[in-house]
Amino acid sequence: MERKLLSGNEAIARGAYEAGVRFASAYPGTPSTEVLEVAATYEEIHAQWAPNEKVALEEGIGAALAGSRALVAMKHVGVNVAADPLMTASYVGVNGGLVLVVADDPGMHSSQNEQDSRQYARFAKVPLLEPADSQEAKDFVKIAYEISEEFDTPVMLRSSTRISHAQSLVTLAERQDIPIRPYEKNLAKRVMMPAFARPRHVAVEARLEKLAAYAENTPLNRIEWRDKKIGVICAGISYQQVREALPEASVLKLGLSYPLPQRLIKEFAAGVEELFVVEELDPFFEEQIKAMGIKVRGKELFPLTGEIHPNLIAQTILGQPLAEKLEAQAREEGTVPTRPPVLCPGCPHRSVFYALKKQKLLVSGDIGCYTLGALPPLDAMDSVICMGASISAGLGYEKGNPDLKGKVVSVIGDSTFFHSGLTGLMDVVYNQGSTLTIILDNRITAMTGHQDNPGTGYTLKGEPTVALAIGPICKALGVKRVREVDPYDLPALEAAIKEEVAAPEPSVIIARRACALLDKSTKELYIIDEEKCKRCNHCLRLGCPAIVKEEDRITIDASLCVGCGVCVQVCKFDAIVKAGGEND
Amino acid sequence: MTKTTSILMGGVGGQGIVLASKLIAHVIQAHGKELKISEIHGMAQRGGSVLTYIRFGDEVASPIIEAGQADIVLASERLEAWRWLPYLRHGGTMICSTQIIKPMPVITGAQKYPENIMKVLEELAAEGKLGALYAINALEVARQCGEPKAANVALLGILAHCLEFPLESYLAALEALVPEKYLDVNKKTFMAGYEAVTKS
Numbered sequence: 186m187e188r189k190l191l192s193g194n195e196a197i198a199r200g201a202y203e204a205g206v207r208f209a210s211a212y213p214g215t216p217s218t219e220v221l222e223v224a225a226t227y228e229e230i231h232a233q234w235a236p237n238e239k240v241a242l243e244e245g246i247g248a249a250l251a252g253s254r255a256l257v258a259m260k261h262v263g264v265n266v267a268a269d270p271l272m273t274a275s276y277v278g279v280n281g282g283l284v285l286v287v288a289d290d291p292g293m294h295s296s297q298n299e300q301d302s303r304q305y306a307r308f309a310k311v312p313l314l315e316p317a318d319s320q321e322a323k324d325f326v327k328i329a330y331e332i333s334e335e336f337d338t339p340v341m342l343r344s345s346t347r348i349s350h351a352q353s354l355v356t357l358a359e360r361q362d363i364p365i366r367p368y369e370k371n372l373a374k375r376v377m378m379p380a381f382a383r384p385r386h387v388a389v390e391a392r393l394e395k396l397a398a399y400a401e402n403t404p405l406n407r408i409e410w411r412d413k414k415i416g417v418i419c420a421g422i423s424y425q426q427v428r429e430a431l432p433e434a435s436v437l438k439l440g441l442s443y444p445l446p447q448r449l450i451k452e453f454a455a456g457v458e459e460l461f462v463v464e465e466l467d468p469f470f471e472e473q474i475k476a477m478g479i480k481v482r483g484k485e486l487f488p489l490t491g492e493i494h495p496n497l498i499a500q501t502i503l504g505q506p507l508a509e510k511l512e513a514q515a516r517e518e519g520t521v522p523t524r525p526p527v528l529c530p531g532c533p534h535r536s537v538f539y540a541l542k543k544q545k546l547l548v549s550g551d552i553g554c555y556t557l558g559a560l561p562p563l564d565a566m567d568s569v570i571c572m573g574a575s576i577s578a579g580l581g582y583e584k585g586n587p588d589l590k591g592k593v594v595s596v597i598g599d600s601t602f603f604h605s606g607l608t609g610l611m612d613v614v615y616n617q618g619s620t621l622t623i624i625l626d627n628r629i630t631a632m633t634g635h636q637d638n639p640g641t642g643y644t645l646k647g648e649p650t651v652a653l654a655i656g657p658i659c660k661a662l663g664v665k666r667v668r669e670v671d672p673y674d675l676p677a678l679e680a681a682i683k684e685e686v687a688a689p690e691p692s693v694i695i696a697r698r699a700c701a702l703l704d705k706s707t708k709e710l711y712i713i714d715e716e717k718c719k720r721c722n723h724c725l726r727l728g729c730p731a732i733v734k735e736e737d738r739i740t741i742d743a744s745l746c747v748g749c750g751v752c753v754q755v756c757k758f759d760a761i762v763k764a765g766g767e768n769d
Numbered sequence: 770m771t772k773t774t775s776i777l778m779g780g781v782g783g784q785g786i787v788l789a790s791k792l793i794a795h796v797i798q799a800h801g802k803e804l805k806i807s808e809i810h811g812m813a814q815r816g817g818s819v820l821t822y823i824r825f826g827d828e829v830a831s832p833i834i835e836a837g838q839a840d841i842v843l844a845s846e847r848l849e850a851w852r853w854l855p856y857l858r859h860g861g862t863m864i865c866s867t868q869i870i871k872p873m874p875v876i877t878g879a880q881k882y883p884e885n886i887m888k889v890l891e892e893l894a895a896e897g898k899l900g901a902l903y904a905i906n907a908l909e910v911a912r913q914c915g916e917p918k919a920a921n922v923a924l925l926g927i928l929a930h931c932l933e934f935p936l937e938s939y940l941a942a943l944e945a946l947v948p949e950k951y952l953d954v955n956k957k958t959f960m961a962g963y964e965a966v967t968k969s
């Protein structure tokens with residue numbers, strides 16, 4: 186069969202296709218997003234974006250109970266949102282197989298925390314699979330469905346940034362023909378009220394024991410005997426890093442990494458002189474192995490934070506790194522400027538933060554491209570916690586400190602509003618808050634690479650659908666003061682913020698303007714009229730990458746400017762003019 | 770088993786590093802090697818630093834490249850060459866576009882763009898710490914060929930001198946991956962990069 190270069194995420198989607206999956210749901214989130222984007226390219230899979238991870242998992246549970254093989258995908262923090270259904274889905278079990286793909290982000294390349302999702306498998310008492318490259322990612326998905334159906338359990342498949350976003354060669358196979366299983370009603374197994382749930386918990390514990398026995402013999406877990414002086418237990422990406430750093434060492438590679446195979450671990454431990462666990466983030470294996478009474482070293486040597494790379498493994502275990510960095514004295518002496526991400530030229534979010542900073546308001550922030558409004562020079566955000574927290578934490582600010590009343594603005598993106606902003610806004614109304622909520626409606630989920638959401642009018646498969654209107658939703662939630670503003674119109678935006686934040690009742694401003702990366706219209710670009718420019722640097726406060734300060738002058742980079750015209754409105758000297766002539 | 774070859778590509782979000790890495794992957798695959806390509810996405814689209822690791826050989830374990838491990842650093846911008854310099858092994862090859870894209874902290878005046886980058890790289894090459902240094906203004910080369918967006922393809926033309934694969938494999942990769950409409954200009958840009966080395 187053909188070998189194809191696939192990322193881990195593409196391979197997971199391919200695995201779902203080959204495993205006969207019929208239904209897939211997810212909410213986007215780096216590094217998991219492409220799983221569903223690729224799943225959607227297979228005609229045989231009904232793939233859809235859910236408004237959040239809890240909804241996605243519940244849909245997957247329903248589809249599996251209905252008899253289809255179902256896949257649900259999310260980033261690590263998504264599992265927090267989906268934790269409620271996960272815990273009880275474990276009791277309910279499946280009909281068609283159910284696989285939950287979770288992509289962790291050790292090192293926080295693109296996340297607000299680096300929680301270790303393996304803990305969720307143990308917490309929910311469901312089996313956990315950890316592939317170590319794209320081939321395994323694909324193969325493990327197929328095995329996950331077999332385990333799911335054989336043991337009547339949801340299965341968690343955990344990836345991480347270095348698996349999801351690394352490409353390697355994969356041998357493809359045909360799609361299996363897996364018919365929809367017949368649906369039969371089964372109250373005692375699926376209606377989780379106390380009398381039915383108690384025996385289900387007993388069943389879950391018995392299932393874990395059976396899975397532990399299975400873990401001893403499955404080829405997913407294997408000992409690779411090499412030199413017996415050093416033995417390392419590892420899974421997922423850490424397996425590759427250990428192989429790179431210690432090619433001579435013996436390895437116990439765990440593919441089914443919860444529940445653990447106790448007998449296999451004991452056999453491995455007995456066969457090597459020194460035993461190590463190499464695992465990123467929490468001492469998940471280490472603590473369980475120590476509880477088996479086995480002497481092993483892990484987190485006393487390796488960090489609890491970030492990724493664990495080959496150099497560190499070699500340095501720690503062999504006492505010397507794999508490679509030494511190239512030293513260049515001149516470079517060591519100076520600083521290397523950082524290149525942080527910035528709001529794009531023409532980004533409709535920019536003017537909102539400029540206005541908020543100018544009015545010195547307390548900004549309860551949220552997660553999306555607009556989180557970049559927290560960085561200088563915009564510097565207009567006070568806190569960011571998790572998706573949806575802007576509105577609810579904003580209400581908390583106001584209730585927690587009466588001095589802040591009339592100054593609190595919650596800022597949230599359109600996708601984030603649909604994800605988990607609605608309940609917060611409902612509560613601002615219910616509990617009689619007076620915060621201003623600004624919904625940055627750029628008509629797309631931009632941060633994760635432009636996915637559709639309930640407000641865009643399209644499904645994941647690109648089919649036209651109902652576009653939910655944010656304004657009427659806010660009104661239905663009980664907000665009386667709802668208005669829409671074009672964020673490119675700075676005076677109108679500033680006036681609206683001033684008025685609405687002062688209102689003694691809940692208010693909403695919808696700042697509506699499509700993401701600049703998706704706006705294909707061509708606008709006339711702007712330049713600086715050097716005669717008029719007083720070099721006051723005020724325009725630099727917008728943090729627009731197209732406006733560049735040279736030694737003694739300011740210029741607009743024509744290759745970056747998209748002609749949004751926001752800078753024109755902040756210049757006090759009318760020094761920013763259309764490249765082709767007069768301003769309107 | 771032959772040694773794994775490691776290429777680190779660094780650039781700025783929006784510079785088209787993804788196509789460049791696809792082209793290299795195509796060339797490597799055509800020669801039956803194992804390979805791993807690792808990209809950091811996330812907020813790269815928003816003008817941040819972007820980084821791609823390419824590793825190939827008979828067998829590849831880790832998808833990442835450690836400081837001191839890269840055989841080749843290919844940087845599409847001067848400051849990015851500076852940033853990833855420590856990742857080169859002693860005697861490794863630096864391929865660098867001399868183009869400058871100022872990052873936000875430099876634009877706002879909070880940090881200074883280092884002035885001596887090219888001079889220091891040349892000194893390192895003279896000392897032998899760099900096995901080879903190839904520096905061209907890839908953007909300018911691409912512009913002259915007719916498509917500034919193809920700047921990275923000019924750098925690939927240089928890379929072709931540094932790897933063991935024949936020129937035809939690169940042209941085949943361009944044919945396989947670049948849309949018809951842009952194929953000629955990409956080939957022209959690739960050859961301009963390739964010849965920039967042969968001529969100098």
Ligand SMILES: Cc1ncc(C[n+]2csc(CCOP(=O)(O)OP(=O)(O)O)c2C)c(N)n1
Pocket residue numbers: 212213214215238260262263266297552553554555572597598599600601602625627629630631632633
């Ligand atoms: C629970 C959870 N799921 C997913 C993510 C990943 N994520 C962060 S922001 C975001 C969407 C942002 O979209 P939107 O609110 O429309 O703002 P935009 O990026 O378009 O400005 C996503 C999917 C996350 N951080 N947390």
